[in-house]
Amino acid sequence: MDYGESGPRKGKAMDQLVIHENAALAIVEGVVAKIGSHVEAAEWTAKTRVDCEGKLVTPGLIDPHTHLVFGGSREHEMSLKQKGVPYLEILKQGGGILSTVKATRNASEEELYQKSTFHLTRMLAFGVTTVEAKSGYGLEKETELKQLRVANKLNDNHPVDLVSTFLGAHAVPEEYKNNPEKFLDVMESLLDEIKSENLAQFVDIFCETGVFSIEQSRHFLKKAKAKGFHVKIHADEIDPLGGAELAAELDAISAEHLVGTSEEGIKKLADAKVIACLLPGTCFYLGKSSYAKARKMIEEGVAVTLATDFNPGSCPTENLQLIMTFAAIQLKMTAKEIWNAVTVNAAHAIGLGDERGIIAPLKQADLVLWNATNYEYIPYHFGVNHVQTVIKKGEIVYEEGEQNGE
Numbered sequence: 001m002d003y004g005e006s007g008p009r010k011g012k013a014m015d016q017l018v019i020h021e022n023a024a025l026a027i028v029e030g031v032v033a034k035i036g037s038h039v040e041a042a043e044w045t046a047k048t049r050v051d052c053e054g055k056l057v058t059p060g061l062i063d064p065h066t067h068l069v070f071g072g073s074r075e076h077e078m079s080l081k082q083k084g085v086p087y088l089e090i091l092k093q094g095g096g097i098l099s100t101v102k103a104t105r106n107a108s109e110e111e112l113y114q115k116s117t118f119h120l121t122r123m124l125a126f127g128v129t130t131v132e133a134k135s136g137y138g139l140e141k142e143t144e145l146k147q148l149r150v151a152n153k154l155n156d157n158h159p160v161d162l163v164s165t166f167l168g169a170h171a172v173p174e175e176y177k178n179n180p181e182k183f184l185d186v187m188e189s190l191l192d193e194i195k196s197e198n199l200a201q202f203v204d205i206f207c208e209t210g211v212f213s214i215e216q217s218r219h220f221l222k223k224a225k226a227k228g229f230h231v232k233i234h235a236d237e238i239d240p241l242g243g244a245e246l247a248a249e250l251d252a253i254s255a256e257h258l259v260g261t262s263e264e265g266i267k268k269l270a271d272a273k274v275i276a277c278l279l280p281g282t283c284f285y286l287g288k289s290s291y292a293k294a295r296k297m298i299e300e301g302v303a304v305t306l307a308t309d310f311n312p313g314s315c316p317t318e319n320l321q322l323i324m325t326f327a328a329i330q331l332k333m334t335a336k337e338i339w340n341a342v343t344v345n346a347a348h349a350i351g352l353g354d355e356r357g358i359i360a361p362l363k364q365a366d367l368v369l370w371n372a373t374n375y376e377y378i379p380y381h382f383g384v385n386h387v388q389t390v391i392k393k394g395e396i397v398y399e400e401g402e403q404n405g406e
């Protein structure tokens with residue numbers, strides 16, 4: 001994907017932020033109209049004034065990789081993880097994703113909508129103003145479309161904006177365990193309807209040992225591209241199959257996880273301008289000792305973004321602020337790199353980089369007012385919520401102390 005000079009931040013530009021001291025923002029009809037000094041602002045006429053004295057104000061956080069819409073939960077897997085049962089072994093035994101598939105198939109659309117609203121409002125409370133939500137817990141037409149409809153209904157009704165990704169190729173369901181190719185054909189047959197009803201902007205696949213091979217992933221994502229979708233790929237999360245190289249070959253908008261990606265694969269991501277979406281919370285939660293090579297990616301000129309990977313199995317947290325700390329400690333990203341990763345680069349990873357992700361005239365006025373005086377403080381002080389106020393399209397949509405957006 002080539003974005004031109006206004007694209008995602010990469011290389012040395014990842015370690016640069018535009019910081020306005022003692023500034024004031026004028027917002028008109030949901031977009032930033034002007035950035036001035038607080039002295040100038042005294043002369044501005046305003047319907048509403050928000051006092052930001054001594055506070056950090058940033059773009060709203062953007063979470064570009066979540067599995068937001070799902071039924072049930074998987075706390076019972078914690079004891080298996082503690083005994084050292086690998087993630088892929090739990091899946092092979094019919095647990096993991098497949099246990100969430102059972103719960104999601106059994107949940108009504110309204111139940112999924114209510115449950116996802118709860119999680120999405122918690123994300124809002126953590127300062128997140130735009131979210132990518134994947135399907136992938138249906139693995140059959142009715143439930144995959146149900147999940148996508150829930151994500152689109154949330155986008156229509158909830159203050160947080162959502163983009164939607166079809167991840168029907170998330171795992172092979174029991175009924176197709178001896179014929180994964182046939183299963184992928186069934187998922188492929190949904191693409192026309194998903195496109196015509198605009199139920200998803202992206203298509204993704206879990207390219208992993210015991211799930212979908214490089215060849216299966218290439219075939220499926222090429223079909224999705226031919227139908228006009230931008231593609232993403234869960235790549236090299238556990239085993240280094242070469243998902244990053246495939247993402248570069250297919251000109252994917254982003255490649256996600258990338259824990260095992262080779263140096264050759266990193267170079268190919270840089271050359272193809274594929275955004276690397278790193279998920280350090282998943283490595284933490286799976287008890288992994290190795291994390292994605294973020295420093296090498298940044299040095300090679302790959303645009304890096306960060307996400308929670310919120311899902312009931314490998315990373316059950318809505319807290320993108322905590323992921324910022326993991327990025328500092330485990331990925332060795334600087335505070336400035338982290339802030340670009342959770343704002344402007346995240347916006348580009350979900351196709352919204354032209355309209356949001358930075359504070360600048362004509363950009364959407366999605367903002368967070370923090371209980372902090374500087375940008376370094378948020379990744380530094382972890383495990384708490386630093387949000388004071390969230391502003392979405394110029395309107396206050398959350399203030400600290402509210403219980404889940406009430």
Ligand SMILES: O=C(O)CC1=NCN=C1
Pocket residue numbers: 067096097100206234237311312313314
């Ligand atoms: O385990 C899950 O439910 C989500 C996941 N998909 C691929 N990796 C993690």
Ligand SMILES: [Zn+2]
Pocket residue numbers: 065066067234309311
């Ligand atoms: Zn994921």
